[in-house]
Amino acid sequence: MELVWLEDFNALAQSGNFSRAAELRHVTQPAFSRRIRALETWVGVDLFERTTQGATLTDAGRHMLDSAQEMTRRLYQMRHEAREVAGKQARSLHFAATHSLSFTFFPGWVRAAERTSPIEAIRLHSDNMRICEQMLLAGEVQFLLCHQHPDVPPQFPAESFHSKVVGSDLLIPLQGQSAEMTGASAELSLLGYTAESGLGRIVSARLRKEAQPPNLHTVFSSHLAAVLLSMALEGKGVAWLPKTLAEPEIASSKLVRALDAHWDIPVEIRLFRPTMALSDFAEDFWAKL
Structure with missing residues (x-):
């Protein structure tokens, strides 16, 4: 029995796809499949049903x-x-944070947190939501900082994690300044998020709730909000962008609304941690938030 087999099992259970899980684990698909089969041999039963659509x-x-x-x-x-x-590791805090929050929210938030609880060292891992969730599940980090919406629960068991709201944000449908705001019935070129993006999950859930969603045609996809912002500035389409990220461009009118405020999506910024006890240093930081 090897730890890597358990990590592979968790990754495949979360993604439901051998190719995607192998990517997350940074191995080739044949090597990943062999390790899953080795785990099943050790357990003595099949753990996944394999179909052309993926693995369940x-x-x-x-x-x-x-x-x-x-x-x-x-x-x-x-x-x-x-x-x-x-004494081989400094008393440090280990965070995973989604890309947009790593660059916009995290630095100022940590500085504010240090006023009540000085931090000796920080390790920040910045990636897409799927990988950040995997790192928290695997115990590679103590905390996960991400955007959160009540309609889109994280992809890990709620009973095994605590969370605190540490900020707020707003996803706004934005486009380049040369475009004019249109109605939801007009066809819009969408700069969308990929399946790995937490923001993409939130936007998709919001649109599914609408009886008459906007007429959207996806022309470009990325898990990086910053990339979608750049594409919107180039006039390539409409993107639901976090206000914390796009605020300078909104203030300078380089980005303007594509749809009215009805289509804005209020979101929380949450910090997640496992329910099991962390180090004394990490527990003290959590208690003082």
Whole structure:
């Protein structure tokens, strides 16, 4: 039994796709498939049903998932604590944060947090939402900072994690200044988010709730809000962008509304952590937020 097998199992359970999970694990698909098969051989049962559409957990796999995620987190936590006791690792906080928040919200928020709880060292991992979730599930980080909406729960078990609201944001449908605001019935070229993006999940959920959503035609996709912002500035289409990211361009009128305020999406900025005990330093930071 190897830890890497559990990490692979968690990644495939989350993504439901061998190619995507292999990407997340930074291995080739054949190597990833062999490791999943090795885990199933060790357990003695099939953990996934394989179809042309992807992979879904069997009853045995679903039964094993929570324990596998918890065990992985505990093993990484044990390693962090052992290193701290041995003096080989500074008393540091480990964060995963989505790209847009890493550049816009995180620096000022951490400076404000330090006023009540001085921080000796920080390690920040910036990536898309799917990878950030995977890092928190695997115990590679203590905290996950991300945009959150009540209609779009994170892709990990709520009972295994706590969270606190640490800020707010607004997703606004924006386009380049040369374009004019149009009605929802006119066809709009959409600069969309990929499936790896947490913002994409939120925008999709909001549009699904509408009886008459805008007439959108996707012309470009990225998991990076900053890339969509650049494309919008070039006049390539409409993107739902975080106000925290696009505020300078909005203030200078380089970006303007594509749709009225009805289509804005208020979101929370939340910090997640596992329910299991963290280091004393991390627990003190959490308590003082």
